[in-house]
Amino acid sequence: MKIRVFLSLFMFSAVLQAQTLVLKADAMLDVNSGQLIANTLVLIKGNRIHQIGSQGEFSVPADAKVIELSGQTLLPGLMDMHVHLNSDARLHGYKRLAQSLPRKTLTGVTNARKTIENGFTTVRNVGAPGYADIALRDAIAEGELTGPRIFAAGMSLGITGGHCDNNLLPYEYKDKAAAVADGPWQVREKVRMNVKYGADWIKFCATGGVLSKGTKVGAQQFSQQEMDALVDEANLRGIGVAAHAHGLNGIKTAIRAGVTSVEHASFLDDEAINMALEKGTYLSMDIYTTEYILGEGEKAGILEESLAKERLVGGKQRQSFRNAVNAGVKMVFGSDAGVYPHGHNARQFSRMVKYGMTPIQAIQAATINSATMLRQQDKLGSLEQGKLADIIAVPGNPLKDIALLEKVSWVFKEGVLIKSP
Known part of the structure; x- marks a missing residue:
């Protein structure tokens, strides 16, 4: 059973690497301003963030794989x-x-x-x-x-x-x-x-x-x-x-x-x-x-x-x-x-x-x-257009409950799925 689960996650990750991804979440934390952005869409192409906005601000590409992250807040890795x-x-x-x-x-x-x-x-x-x-x-x-x-x-x-x-x-x-x-x-x-x-x-x-x-x-x-x-x-x-x-x-x-x-x-x-x-x-x-x-x-x-x-x-x-x-x-x-x-x-x-x-x-x-x-601020550290798609998701608002960072449910590194619920 464990082997089948691992293979399923591996194949899912492989599919995600091959496609344009859109993450659809309840919110995203802008670490520069300290503000939450509600109803967020993050468009990932290759290993980088291509576009970020609220749902409805840009159209989802027809070939994109959309991942629904209901109840989740996105943060940088x-x-x-x-x-x-x-x-x-x-x-x-x-x-x-x-x-x-x-x-x-x-x-x-x-x-x-x-x-x-x-x-x-x-x-x-x-x-x-x-x-x-x-x-x-x-x-x-x-x-x-x-x-x-x-x-x-x-x-x-x-x-x-x-x-x-x-x-x-x-x-x-x-x-x-x-x-x-x-x-x-x-x-x-x-x-x-x-x-x-x-x-x-x-x-x-x-x-x-x-x-x-x-x-x-x-x-x-x-x-x-x-x-x-x-x-x-x-x-x-x-x-x-x-x-x-x-x-x-x-x-x-x-x-x-x-x-x-x-x-x-x-x-x-x-x-x-x-x-x-x-x-x-x-x-x-x-x-x-x-x-x-x-x-x-x-x-x-x-x-x-x-x-x-x-x-x-x-x-x-x-x-x-x-x-x-x-x-x-x-x-x-x-x-x-x-x-x-x-x-x-x-x-x-x-x-x-x-x-x-x-x-x-x-x-x-x-x-x-x-x-x-690390002198890597142009690539890492925040969710912004052009930066590497290192993204995590937690179930709620970490500004209200910092302990939610101990409960990371999704992890992407350079657009590759590492962990899902």
């Missing part, structure tokens, strides 16, 4: 700017030592499908071993696998013994992460290595982290000189930089260096917020992960040391989020999926609203803001 598709949320700490690189690569295949089926058609993957995320990106782009569009960072840069190093094994194993770099020229070499193997972005660890052994979550990693060299090298290659940074000094040093985004940004003060405003730095703050880490983390193998750090960080990060939102800092949606199960990304929306955003601000963070940060 959602975008998550901080995921780890090759990570299994059930395996943390020492449990992850048992996973081989091929196994992690296959884990990414499963997680990619879960991610797109829950409405996220674009992600930024900020760190994976052995360039597994780049292989996954390319397989999806070539149509071999189903998943979101991936902007991949390859291997995360870190210092010896820092958050992006491997610190679980004793000295005699000589275990060291492949992208560890100490000193400005080593940092440049690792950036060049990532670019050589296909990275779209560079991600580095500017401070200690919650889930690493032996790092202080607020302690700065990399000097100003090292961060300056890292960002300069990435800029020479025309690619953006994401800085993992919980601690205040690391956040400020990363902003001074000119990073595109600060991930987590847990310990903000007024100066750091003003620096982000002045520099135009984006913040990507994963304010949902606390529930999973403290609720399920021990069972998943998260170390007691890490649980203690999360108890320290979680509340402060949410207050920092509220302060940054109130100040008008540019924000993107970043969930850190992989710490918790993939496919649950949208659960963060309700936390974003609870801690200071309006529903439209939270949706904009996951659509037009993320597209702009």
Whole structure:
């Protein structure tokens, strides 16, 4: 029975790819204005949106396949700017030592499908071993696998013994992460290595982290000189930089260096917020992960040391989020999926609203803001003529109930049907 259902959806998708599509829905959300457009028609030709209007404003082509989405609101495909598709949320700490690189690569295949089926058609993957995320990106782009569009960072840069190093094994194993770099020229070499193997972005660890052994979550990693060299090298290659940074000094040093985004940004003060405003730095703050880490983390193998750090960080990060939102800092949606199960990304929306955003601000963070940060705003992030037809539908008005984004019923990526009820 499951095979027949899968084949039926596959054949339906194939038909939709071959035809002009018209989506007929109760409403569409214009993420730029924050307004709902009632009784919407969206005409799709090929992989792009050809025309949008209210029903009756334009005629439906005779050869078009019309899909009735009664009771549904259309939105742009959602975008998550901080995921780890090759990570299994059930395996943390020492449990992850048992996973081989091929196994992690296959884990990414499963997680990619879960991610797109829950409405996220674009992600930024900020760190994976052995360039597994780049292989996954390319397989999806070539149509071999189903998943979101991936902007991949390859291997995360870190210092010896820092958050992006491997610190679980004793000295005699000589275990060291492949992208560890100490000193400005080593940092440049690792950036060049990532670019050589296909990275779209560079991600580095500017401070200690919650889930690493032996790092202080607020302690700065990399000097100003090292961060300056890292960002300069990435800029020479025309690619953006994401800085993992919980601690205040690391956040400020990363902003001074000119990073595109600060991930987590847990310990903000007024100066750091003003620096982000002045520099135009984006913040990507994963304010949902606390529930999973403290609720399920021990069972998943998260170390007691890490649980203690999360108890320290979680509340402060949410207050920092509220302060940054109130100040008008540019924000993107970043969930850190992989710490918790993939496919649950949208659960963060309700936390974003609870801690200071309006529903439209939270949706904009996951659509037009993320597209702009990626420099893809001409193709992605909103439903407009000429943009790629990444479209989702939810059963109702998400401006009134943000939790509806956890109930995505239809997903199209570049005009191809990925999910239907």
